Amino acid sequence: xxxxxxxxxxxxxxxxxxxxxxxxxxxxxxxxxxxxxxxxxxxxxxxxxxxxxxxxxxxxxxxxxxxxxxxxxxxxxxxxxxxxxxxxxxxxxxxxxxxxxxxxxxxxxxxxxxxxxxxxxxxxxxxxxxxxxxxxxxxxxxxxxxxxxxxxxxxxxxxxxxxxxxxxxxxxxxxxxxxxxxxxxxxxxxxxxxxxxxxxxxxxxxxxxxxxxxxxxxxxxxxxxxxxxxxxxxxxxxxxxxxxxxxxxxxxxxxxxxxxxxxxxxxxxxxxxxxxxxxxxxxxxxxxxxxxxxxxxxxxxxxxxxxxxxxxxxxxxxxxxxxxxxxxxxxxxxxxxxxxxxxxxxxxxxxxxxxxxxxxxx
Amino acid sequence: xxxxxxxxxxxxxxxxxxxxxxxxxxxxxxxxxxxxxxxxxxxxxxxxxxxxxxxxxxxxxxxxxxxxxxxxxxxxxxxxxxxxxxxxxxxxxxxxxxxxxxxxxxxxxxxxxxxxxxxxxxxxxxxxxxxxxxxxxxxxxxxxxxxxxxxxxxxxxxxxxxxxxxxxxxxxxxxxxxxxxxxxxxxxxxxxxxxxxxxxxxxxxxxxxxxxxxxxxxxxxxxxxxxxxxxxxxxxxxxxxxxxxxxxxxxxxxxxxxxxxxxxxxxxxxxxxxxxxxxxxxxxxxxxxxxxxxxxxxxxxxxxxxxxx
Numbered sequence: 001x002x003x004x005x006x007x008x009x010x011x012x013x014x015x016x017x018x019x020x021x022x023x024x025x026x027x028x029x030x031x032x033x034x035x036x037x038x039x040x041x042x043x044x045x046x047x048x049x050x051x052x053x054x055x056x057x058x059x060x061x062x063x064x065x066x067x068x069x070x071x072x073x074x075x076x077x078x079x080x081x082x083x084x085x086x087x088x089x090x091x092x093x094x095x096x097x098x099x100x101x102x103x104x105x106x107x108x109x110x111x112x113x114x115x116x117x118x119x120x121x122x123x124x125x126x127x128x129x130x131x132x133x134x135x136x137x138x139x140x141x142x143x144x145x146x147x148x149x150x151x152x153x154x155x156x157x158x159x160x161x162x163x164x165x166x167x168x169x170x171x172x173x174x175x176x177x178x179x180x181x182x183x184x185x186x187x188x189x190x191x192x193x194x195x196x197x198x199x200x201x202x203x204x205x206x207x208x209x210x211x212x213x214x215x216x217x218x219x220x221x222x223x224x225x226x227x228x229x230x231x232x233x234x235x236x237x238x239x240x241x242x243x244x245x246x247x248x249x250x251x252x253x254x255x256x257x258x259x260x261x262x263x264x265x266x267x268x269x270x271x272x273x274x275x276x277x278x279x280x281x282x283x284x285x286x287x288x289x290x291x292x293x294x295x296x297x298x299x300x301x302x303x304x305x306x307x308x309x310x311x312x313x314x315x316x317x318x319x320x321x322x323x324x325x326x327x328x329x330x331x332x333x334x335x336x337x338x339x340x341x342x343x344x345x346x347x348x349x350x351x352x353x354x355x356x357x358x359x360x361x362x
Numbered sequence: 363x364x365x366x367x368x369x370x371x372x373x374x375x376x377x378x379x380x381x382x383x384x385x386x387x388x389x390x391x392x393x394x395x396x397x398x399x400x401x402x403x404x405x406x407x408x409x410x411x412x413x414x415x416x417x418x419x420x421x422x423x424x425x426x427x428x429x430x431x432x433x434x435x436x437x438x439x440x441x442x443x444x445x446x447x448x449x450x451x452x453x454x455x456x457x458x459x460x461x462x463x464x465x466x467x468x469x470x471x472x473x474x475x476x477x478x479x480x481x482x483x484x485x486x487x488x489x490x491x492x493x494x495x496x497x498x499x500x501x502x503x504x505x506x507x508x509x510x511x512x513x514x515x516x517x518x519x520x521x522x523x524x525x526x527x528x529x530x531x532x533x534x535x536x537x538x539x540x541x542x543x544x545x546x547x548x549x550x551x552x553x554x555x556x557x558x559x560x561x562x563x564x565x566x567x568x569x570x571x572x573x574x575x576x577x578x579x580x581x582x583x584x585x586x587x588x589x590x591x592x593x594x595x596x597x598x599x600x601x602x603x604x605x606x607x608x609x610x611x612x613x614x615x616x617x618x619x620x621x622x623x624x625x626x627x628x629x630x631x632x633x634x635x636x637x638x639x640x641x642x643x644x645x646x647x648x649x650x651x652x653x654x655x656x657x658x659x660x661x662x663x664x665x666x667x668x669x670x671x
Binding site: 071077078087103146 | 564567571574577584
C-alpha cells in the first residue's frame with residue numbers, strides 16, 4: 001500500500017480552482033517532486049498535505065487514514081519552508097529541539113537527539129548560535145534537521161533551495177539526495193526548477209493550472225513529454241507544427257509545416273491528417289557545415305545560422321531553415337582548441353534520427 | 363576623520379544642545395537646590411545679597427559659614443518619616459498595576475490591529491490615537507463625571523451589584539478611580555509600540571511552529587510572545603514612567619487615599635514652598651525609576667541568555 005494516497009483532491013479560492021481533481025500516490029521512501037510554473041497549484045497541494053489548507057473535496061490518505069481535515073500540529077508530516085522559518089530568538093539547538101519539546105519527549109533524550117541531528121547536518125559546532133549568525137546553507141540544514149527531528153512519516157520541502165546561489169544549490173542537492181537515502185523518509189519536494197526536479201527525484205508530477213500533466217520518472221518526463229506543455233516546460237525543446245501523412249507500426253511519416261516530410265516514431269491514436277507537434281530536443285539535432293543527405297533513418301534539412309548563444313560548455317545555434325522556420329540545435333564545445341564552430345549567417349545542415357523526437361497529437 | 367563625521371555632528375547638535383539646556387542643566391540646578399535651605403517666602407535661601415548703598419552684589423557664603431547655606435538635611439528628612447517611603451512604594455505600585463493592566467488590555471488589541479486587513483489597519487491605529495486630539499485634563503474631568511455618584515455608569519454598576527446583594531458603591535476619590543483613569547490615559551502608549559512590533563512578525567514562523575506540533579497556546583507562548591518582548595518593554599516604559607510621576611489624575615480623582623508621589627512633589631513646590639525637599643523627592647523618584655529600569659534590563663538579559671530551557 002502506498003504511504004500517501006491523494007484522491008480527487010480539489011481546492012478553490014473563490015472562483016479560482018487552485019488544485020483541480022488531482023489523484024496520485026506516493027510510496028514509502030520515495031523522493032517525489034511536484035514541478036510546475038508558479039500558480040500551477042503545487043504549493044497549494046503541499047499546504048494541503050501539511051494541513052494548512054483544507055481541501056474542498058477529495059481525500060488525503062496517509063497510511064490508509066484520511067487526514068484531509070486533521071490540523072497541521074496533529075499530522076506526522078513536517079515541512080521545510082522556503083524561507084526556512086527558523087525561530088530567530090532560539091539557538092540552533094533550541095530550534096531543532098522544538099518539535100521534540102512539542103512531542104513532550106524526555107529532556108535528556110531531547111539533548112542526545114539534538115546532538116545527533118546536529119552531527120547529521122554537520123553543525124555540531126553551531127548549536128549555540130542564533131539563526132542570523134549562520135550562512136544561508138547552514139540555515140537550510142538547520143531547517144531540514146528541525147523538520148526531521150521527530151522522524152515524520154512525510155517530509156515536505158517547499159522550494160527549499162531557491163534562496164541559495166547556484167553553486168551552493170548544487171552542493172545542497174547532493175546533500176539532500178544522500179540525506180534522503182540515509183533517513184529513508186519520504187520526501188515530497190516542490191519546485192519550479194526543472195533541473196532540480198530532474199536531478200533529485202525518483203518520480204516527478206508536472207503540474208499546470210491545478211492539474212497533473214504528466215507523472216513519471218525523470219528520464220521519461222524529459223525524454224518523452226506527454227504533451228506540448230511538458231515538452232516546453234522541461235528543458236529546451238523544439239516544437240514543430242506538423243501533420244501525420246502516413247501511419248505505420250515501426251515509424252510514421254509526418255509533414256512539418258513549411259519544411260517537408262520527416263519520419264518519426266509512431267504515436268498512439270493518430271491517423272493520416274491528424275495535426276500535432278513534433279517535440280525535438282536541441283541536443284539530439286546534429287549540425288554541421290555539410291552532412292551526407294541520404295543516411296538511413298535520418299531526417300535532413302538545410303539552413304543558416306540565425307543566432308548563437310555561447311554558454312561555455314555548449315553553444316546553442318538557432319538555425320533558420322530555408323522557409324524561415326527556426327530550429328534550436330545544441331553542440332557541446334568539447335573539441336579542444338575550439339570555442340565556437342559557426343558564426344551568424346553560416347550555411348549549415350541539420351539532421352536528426354527518426355527516433356530523436358516524437359509526435360504529440362493535438 | 364572630522365570631515366567624515368561633520369554631517370553626523372551637524373544633524374546631532376540641535377537635539378543635543380536642546381537636551382543639554384532643558385534637561386541636563388535643570389537637573390543639575392535641582393541637585394543644587396536639594397542641598398540648600400528653603401527661603402523665608404518660598405524659593406531658596408539666597409547665597410548673596412545686593413548692598414543697597416553701593417548696588418553691588420555681595421556673596422554671603424564663606425569658608426566658615428557654608429554650613430548655614432548647604433545641607434544634607436533634606437535627604438535625611440526623607441528617611442525620618444515612613445509616610446514618604448510608603449508614598450513611594452504606593453506610587454510604584456500604582457504605576458506597575460497600570461502598566462500590567464495596559465499590557466493585558468493592549469496586547470490583544472495590538473495583535474488584532476496587526477493581523478487585520480491592510481486597508482482598515484491605518485484606520486484602527488488612527489482610532490487608538492484619537493483620544494490625544496482632546497485635551498488631557500478634559501479627558502480626566504470626563505472620568506470625574508463618569509465615576510461620579512449620579513452618572514449612568516455608577517447607577518448601572520450599583521444596580522447590578524444590588525441584584526447580587528452588594529451595597530451601592532462610590533467610585534470617585536479612590537485609588538480605584540486613579541487606576542482606571544491612569545489606564546485610560548496611558549493605553550495608547552502601550553498599544554502603539556506593541557502594534558509596531560507585532561505588525562513586523564514573520565507569520566511563516568507560526569506556520570512552522572504549528573507544523574512542528576505546537577498548539578495555539580504554545581505558538582503564542584514560544585514564538586509570538588518572546589518575539590514581541592521588545593514591544594512589551596517599550597510599551598511598559600512609556601506607560602510606567604509617566605504614570606509614576608503623574609499628579610493631575612490623583613489630584614482630581616484620587617481624594618486623600620489616592621494621592622501619589624507626584625502630588626507630594628507638586629505640594630512641596632506650590633503649597634509648602636519647600637523647594638529643596640521637593641527637589642529631593644524628584645531626584646529620588648528619578649533615580650529609583652532609572653534603577654528599576656536597569657534592574658529589569660539585567661533580569662531580561664539574564665533570562666534570554668538562559669534560553670528557553
